[in-house]
Amino acid sequence: MKNLITDVPGVRVGNAQDARAATGATVAVFEGGAVAGVATLGGAPGSRAVSLLEPEMMRGRIDAVVLSGGSLFGLDAAGGATSVLVAGGHGGTFGGITLPVAVQAILFDLTNGGEKDWLRAPMECRPPYWELGRDAALAASDAFALGTAGAGYGATTVNLKGGLGSASARTSQGFTVGGLVAVNAVGAATIGDGPHFWAGAYEQGQEFGGLGWPARLPASALGLRFKGLPAPATATTIALVATDATLSKPACKRLAIMANDGLARALRPVHAPNDGDTVFAAATCRGAAAEEPPALTELGAVAADCLARAIARGVHAATALPFANAVPDWQQRFGAGRPSGLP
Amino acid sequence: MKNLITDVPGVRVGNAQDARAATGATVAVFEGGAVAGVATLGGAPGSRAVSLLEPEMMRGRIDAVVLSGGSLFGLDAAGGATSVLVAGGHGGTFGGITLPVAVQAILFDLTNGGEKDWLRAPMECRPPYWELGRDAALAASDAFALGTAGAGYGATTVNLKGGLGSASARTSQGFTVGGLVAVNAVGAATIGDGPHFWAGAYEQGQEFGGLGWPARLPASALGLRFKGLPAPATATTIALVATDATLSKPACKRLAIMANDGLARALRPVHAPNDGDTVFAAATCRGAAAEEPPALTELGAVAADCLARAIARGVHAATALPFANAVPDWQQRFGAGRPSGLP
Numbered sequence: 009m010k011n012l013i014t015d016v017p018g019v020r021v022g023n024a025q026d027a028r029a030a031t032g033a034t035v036a037v038f039e040g041g042a043v044a045g046v047a048t049l050g051g052a053p054g055s056r057a058v059s060l061l062e063p064e065m066m067r068g069r070i071d072a073v074v075l076s077g078g079s080l081f082g083l084d085a086a087g088g089a090t091s092v093l094v095a096g097g098h099g100g101t102f103g104g105i106t107l108p109v110a111v112q113a114i115l116f117d118l119t120n121g122g123e124k125d126w127l128r129a130p131m132e133c134r135p136p137y138w139e140l141g142r143d144a145a146l147a148a149s150d151a152f153a154l155g156t157a158g159a160g161y162g163a164t165t166v167n168l169k170g171g172l173g174s175a176s177a178r179t180s181q182g183f184t185v186g187g188l189v190a191v192n193a194v195g196a197a198t199i200g201d202g203p204h205f206w207a208g209a210y211e212q213g214q215e216f217g218g219l220g221w222p223a224r225l226p227a228s229a230l231g232l233r234f235k236g237l238p239a240p241a242t243a244t245t246i247a248l249v250a251t252d253a254t255l256s257k258p259a260c261k262r263l264a265i266m267a268n269d270g271l272a273r274a275l276r277p278v279h280a281p282n283d284g285d286t287v288f289a290a291a292t293c294r295g296a297a298a299e300e301p302p303a304l305t306e307l308g309a310v311a312a313d314c315l316a317r318a319i320a321r322g323v324h325a326a327t328a329l330p331f332a333n334a335v336p337d338w339q340q341r342f343g344a345g346r347p348s349g350l351p
Numbered sequence: 352m353k354n355l356i357t358d359v360p361g362v363r364v365g366n367a368q369d370a371r372a373a374t375g376a377t378v379a380v381f382e383g384g385a386v387a388g389v390a391t392l393g394g395a396p397g398s399r400a401v402s403l404l405e406p407e408m409m410r411g412r413i414d415a416v417v418l419s420g421g422s423l424f425g426l427d428a429a430g431g432a433t434s435v436l437v438a439g440g441h442g443g444t445f446g447g448i449t450l451p452v453a454v455q456a457i458l459f460d461l462t463n464g465g466e467k468d469w470l471r472a473p474m475e476c477r478p479p480y481w482e483l484g485r486d487a488a489l490a491a492s493d494a495f496a497l498g499t500a501g502a503g504y505g506a507t508t509v510n511l512k513g514g515l516g517s518a519s520a521r522t523s524q525g526f527t528v529g530g531l532v533a534v535n536a537v538g539a540a541t542i543g544d545g546p547h548f549w550a551g552a553y554e555q556g557q558e559f560g561g562l563g564w565p566a567r568l569p570a571s572a573l574g575l576r577f578k579g580l581p582a583p584a585t586a587t588t589i590a591l592v593a594t595d596a597t598l599s600k601p602a603c604k605r606l607a608i609m610a611n612d613g614l615a616r617a618l619r620p621v622h623a624p625n626d627g628d629t630v631f632a633a634a635t636c637r638g639a640a641a642e643e644p645p646a647l648t649e650l651g652a653v654a655a656d657c658l659a660r661a662i663a664r665g666v667h668a669a670t671a672l673p674f675a676n677a678v679p680d681w682q683q684r685f686g687a688g689r690p691s692g693l694p
Contacts, residue, residue, distance in 0.1 A: 051409040053402040056426055059391050059629075066394040066624045079450060080433060083399055087427040087478065094473035102585050103462040105470060107422060119446040127448060130437035135430065138481065242445050281409045286402075 011215060013186030013318075014150045015176040016250045018042075018292045021188060022147030023158030023172070024140045030122025030329055033076035033085045033140040034158030034172060035110075036188060036248055037093070037148045041069035041100075042290035044111065045260030049268050050285030052242060056083045056112040061288075063258040067109060071098040072145065073248045073288045074112035075159035075190045078137050081126065082114040085141030092145035110141075113286040115192040115244035117162030121331035155325030156337075159246065163192035165275075165323060166233050169337040170197075173322025175215065175314045179306050183253045183295055187270065187314030191322040194235045194243035195277040198323070200228030203342035205320040207274035210313045216324035217338075234277055244284035245271055245319070249311040253298035255291035264289035266308025270315025287315070354558060356529030356661075357493045358519040359593045361385075361635045364531065365490030366501030366515070367483045373465025373672055376419035376428045376483040377501030377515060378453075379531060379591055380436070380491045384412035384443075385633035387454065388603030392611050393628030395585060399426045399455040404631075406601040410452060414441040415488065416591045416631045417455035418502035418533045421480050424469065425457040428484030435488035453484075456629040458535040458587035460505030464674035498668030499680075502589065506535035508618075508666060509576050512680040513540075516665025518558065518657045522649050526596045526638055530613065530657030534665040537578045537586035538620040541666070543571030546685035548663040550617035553656045559667035560681075577620055587627035588614055588662070592654040596641035598634035607632035609651025613658025630658070 009015050018039040025032030046061045056074075060067040074089050076082040089110045093099060099108030118124055125133040144158060152158070153172070160172030170191040177185050191197065198205055199222060205211075208221040235241040249267040264287045271278045271285060279285050289311070298304050328337040352358050361382040368375030389404045399417075403410040417432050419425040432453045436442060442451030461467055468476040487501060495501070496515070503515030513534040520528050534540065541548055542565060548554075551564040578584040592610040607630045614621045614628060622628050632654065641647055671680040 048402050051407070053408065054400055055402040056399045057397055057423055058402060059396040059398045060627075064394070065396065080400055080452060081430065084427055084430040084481065087424065087430075087481070090423060091469065091473040091477070094470060102459070102583070105422075105461045105467075107461070109423060116445070118448045118450070124448075126434065127437060130434040134434070134481075138427065138430070138477075240445070284403075 009176060011176050012174045013176060013188040013250055016184045016186045016252050017294055019250050020148040021152045022144045023152050024143035024147060025158060025161040026136045028123050029136055030120060030162045031077035031117050032158045032161035033144045035089045035144040035148055036073045038071055038290060038292055041071055042292045043255055043257055043260055044070045044288060044290040045257055045264045046288050047264035047268050048286045049279040050244060050283030051281040053284035053286050054080050054083060054114040056086045058111050063261055070111055071108040072110040074110050074141055075246045076114050076137055077117040077159055077162045078135060079114055079116045079118055081135040082137045083112060084135060084137040086110040086112040088138040088142030089145040092142055113246040115163060115190055115246050116242040117192060120162045120164050121329050121334055154321055156327045159190035160322055163190055164335045165193045166196050166235050168323055169326040169328045169335050171322040171326030173318035175317035175321055177310050177314055179310050181303055183251055183298060185251045185307060185310045185314055187249050187318040189247035189315055189318045189322055191245050191319050192243055193245050193275045193278060194280045194283050195275050196233055197275055197319055200226040200231060202226050206276060207316040207320040210316045216320040240282055242282040246286050247315055248288045249315060250290045251307055252292050252295040253307060254293040254295060256299055259299050259304055260289045260291055263308050263311055267311040267315050270312035274316040274319035352519060354519055355517045356519060356531040356593055359527045359529045359595050360637055362593050363491040364495045365487045366495050367486035367490060368501060368504040369479045371466050372479055373463060373505045374420035374460050375501045375504035376487045378432045378487040378491055379416045381414055381633060381635055384414055385635045386598055386600055386603055387413045387631060387633040388600055388607045389631050390607035390611050391629045392622040393587060393626035394624040396627035396629050397423050397426060397457040399429045401454050406604055413454055414451040415453040417453050417484055418589045419457050419480055420460040420502055420505045421478060422457055422459045422461055424478040425480045426455060427478060427480040429453040429455040431481040431485030432488040435485055456589040458506060458533055458589050459585040460535060463505045463507050464672050464677055497664055499670045502533035503665055506533055507678045508536045509539050509578050511666055512669040512671045512678050514665040514669030516661035518660035518664055520653050520657055522653050524646055526594055526641060528594045528650060528653045528657055530592050530661040532590035532658055532661045532665055534588050534662050535586055536588050536618045536621060537623045537626050538618050539576055540618055540662055543569040543574060545569050549619060550659040550663040553659045559663040579625060583625055585625040589629050590658050591631045593633045594650055595635050595638040596650060597636040597638060599642055602642050602647055603632045603634055606651050606654055610654040610658050613655035617659040617662035
């Protein structure tokens, strides 16, 4: 186990980033496809090809989940990923045409630094996301970077640099579950002004520093901090959970809904009006059926744990962007190499 | 009144097409934005940025609706349209960034002829849809072509060439309503083997030939014909209705649901498992509120009529593609210049 979503057999993940624009994309590819669902709990989502995931829709399997920065501009990324999927022979066949399905969600990183030249000169400069989606799909493998990488490249939380996180686990029935998340939260992943993560209770080993849960909650613990005070701002945490269990589309939607609870436990606040928080759930169906409780209940609980852990890992691994006024990273604020003067 | 959706003040429409690839895109731009909703009644939809249209989501206004061919590849078109919207200063402002919203639905025209080189050589040839979306948005004006144009360029029905259609009307309260549709139906717009349209009862003047309703239904009227016999095939009819009334997002969703009834009346069958049938509804909110019945009921009924008429107009105006085995157009089969030997 690598403690990545790629521990789920048949799931590969690739990142691509544009350092100048300070943004990126992450693509999860399912070898042989996956049954999938989505639960969109943020109030300002941006998505592509998600209508077909609803249980009353016919399409049975998808081939990739794309997470990217760029807000609505980022929705080009699934196009680039789709070209790679076509080249790789992915997808179902319709009238002799092989048509892979890449579904996508985006996060808002347009104001986190970097040169967004397509906003200044929209008829001369094309947004980089189609190429980022293509390159991330081309890079898909069993190993990928966490932190300031892929869709997490330009991501932030209200107080610390956000990033890309992942984690995995096995259920009591032997199913593998993995989580992948780009943390660009409206709120905080850490408790008050301290170094502890809200997800501390769920930590496995020292996967995000080993501080665990604080012995005593700081007085600042419940002080509410979020992006957009005083002016409204947009954020968004987007995620995927995957399992090798065999699930139907309705069960995948149930899994996506339960997995959102991992966001609730690791971020405060989350699922806000200007968030586009979206969680995809994908079942590669290589293992036994887990369609009913208690198997599906356990999958959902473990998926939520994986996402909570992945969120903390993404923030813990992130490095600040090299811009003036960039949000500091967890290591700068709380790590061994922190500058003096910081707690 | 031009009998086009652009009779609704503030709505402009542009087409772009790629004759070699036999596909295209149509973009409706809302000057000053529009409140919008969507109702997706087909079983295999492809869409972009539609999650934000749901009534529980925050985004209040959109700037454009994009209809295009290309199935899931076509979803790049909203990206190109968005660049034009940025250049034109459209969209709300978030953290100093002007962010226009272009929502999109696609239809499946990949097997209707034309050179889809990006399917053969996906790493060398990029799909043309980003450029088609850009060019259609650049072409947006009060007048636009119907028939084999824009998103209707590669469209077909089971027995006749499909195409782009539009129609408009005024309600008793003085609201203007317009419909825009790309007819790529799984079924037929005409009754049995004859020239009459199912939408004949709703015809205004001679907007689609003036044949009206047949005096006597032909014996073939209810013979069921649809694409995908014996092998499954995909189709899709995608549409927009717009009004100058002031509506909330929930009322726009209600309008989109009622407008789907225009598809039901003009096409048989429709809303099928392999259809992606999607209807957007947009309110420019330049007129009085029409939030409640009976005003909203009348808007919905008139919007459905407009879409039924627009469907017949789109088929009536279409010209067959210049490919061997291309589906014939209505004029060839039933028009004044039809070859002898055809009815």
